[in-house]
Amino acid sequence: MTKIVSLCKRRGFVFQSSEIYGGLKSSYDYGPLGVELKRNIAAEWWRSMVTEREDVVGLDASIIMHPKVWETSGHVSGFSDPLVDCLNCKERFRADKAPKKEPGESVSFREGGRSDGKKLEAAVTDKGYVCPVCGSPHMSDERQFNGMFKTSLGPVDPLDKFIKGIQGKDLSQKELRAQLEEALASTNVYLRPETAQAMFVQFLNVQQTSSMKVPFGIAQQGKSFRNEIVVEHFIFRSCEFEQMEMEFFVEPGTQKEWLEYWTKTRLDWYKSFANSPEKFVLRRHDSDELAHYSDDCYDVEYEYPWGFDELEGVASRTDYDLSRHAAATGAKLSYFDQSKPDPETGKNGWRYTPYVIEPAAGLTRSLLAFLLDAYTEEKGVDKNGKEKVRVVLKLHPKLAPIKVAVLPLMKKDGHPEKAREIVQAFRKAGVAVKYDEQQAIGKRYAKHDEIGTPFCLTVDGDTMEDGTITIRDRDTTEQERVSVEEAIARVVQRLNS
């Protein structure tokens, strides 16, 4: 992992956000190569989930939605963790969401404030909890920590409103808090913690304008924000990240088969780009892991350096979201199937609230998984017999930020001009190509191996005579002399295979 982080910075894939100010923990910037890799992953996802399918359409919704969306979805009350701090050893715990315990009983705490932290039992006394780490009875009260970022919408500063509201009044702390909450609530909006809700809220608009028939899906990619208690493993868990989600609406009763279909489809998608497909696996959720609205769920997991962990969740979400938004707004978020009899009345035509299968992937997390999968060190010997290590990023050509590097052997004798001509020919063919004349040829090969460029083309003296170039394969390092047309044909064919 350290090697990946260092390569990302050295070569311009990922930088720490606001680095010159000391960095902002949990935020990252994608550099010139990172942005290309991210866009390529997103494009491949979009191609397989939307463009190549008749039953899925896209959406690009706003990040800030009506705050009631998040009340209805359960995020305002449910997307929060009860946290307790030990005032003595400063350890932080996440308490179980189970009902409050009485003195003499115990409560489950998770170490480090993490949902998957080590489980520890904390005794409950009439004065509160006892720290399961140091035994101190001095622990903070439980405080609800909501993972959604709040901000305010509109020209009114809620703090001005608050100050006006309390002027001249002698209020208790509790009353002050209530006033403050009221002032904040008047302008309060959230940054979305997932892209999914917009697909439910816009269900009718999308279904009707594009005449979609169930089963069908709505797909979306975009930024999501979570005020994570623990940010970790580089870009694996950050507060600002990108998701690729799809809500697939199905007839009630068919959700099991569609869940099976989508888990397999999504797993196969990752494997199709992988060097080590066996590191991508499915894990079914135990029944006590399921969210209350979910009747089944799988995670696509990847074997990261710290072990298997989530890459994507594929959940069967029942009709929970559509039913909740329909009940809250009165909107008819249902579907009428003319061709089917209503199972209850037997009459022609069946109106129902569709069930939903949701493959929810992390784009930035996928980028990390693909980098880890691609990173290879090959031991060899140099021409002096000294041991050397070749670092190769064996990214799938479709994902590689640069597909072809065109390298003039020398900066004279017409090599640069010829190389630029070849660059233009590749651009015309729609291939992401880079002209590179810096450093000795061996160093240029090494650099392009390290950033995952699948092909290097070298322009040399022979090129000037017969127009041929050498094409070098990143993975085998083998070189062949071919015509420019042949090189373009080979690259294009590899990118389309």
Ligand code: ATP
């Ligand atoms: P985790 O268990 O890792 O916290 P989650 O189950 O809360 O993830 P979902 O709500 O199912 O995640 O979100 C779908 C996908 O979005 C995840 O599988 C992951 O790839 C990505 N994701 C979620 N939270 C983050 C985050 N904080 N940083 C980066 N990616 C994230």
